[in-house]
Amino acid sequence: MLFYDNDSGKKDATLLECKFCHKPRYHPIHQGSRRKKPIAVKSMFYLPIIPRSQRMFASMQTAPHMTWHHENQS
Numbered sequence: 001m002l003f004y005d006n007d008s009g010k011k012d013a014t015l016l017e018c019k020f021c022h023k024p025r026y027h028p029i030h031q032g033s034r035r036k037k038p039i040a041v042k043s044m045f046y047l048p049i050i051p052r053s054q055r056m057f058a059s060m061q062t063a064p065h066m067t068w069h070h071e072n073q074s
Contacts, residue, residue, distance in 0.1 A: 001018045001019060001020060002044070003015060003025060023041070024041065025038075025040065025041060026038035026039060026040055026041065027039045027040075027041060053066075
């Protein structure tokens with residue numbers, strides 16, 4: 001589940017557990033810990049597609065594999 005607020009009015013960013021499996025969103029904070037900000041159990045990273053494609057086409061080993069579908073149309 002992604003915890004974010006969307007345009008349809010759902011306020012998922014304020015939830016502390018998953019709506020579906022009811023597992024906690026953050027690791028439990030231990031007594032005596034100085035951390036004020038909770039630590040997420042899982043996080044997702046966004047990888048932009050354009051720089052990744054440019055790196056794959058720049059490589060001599062992967063470029064032929066990237067164009068195979070265009071060159072071998074049936």
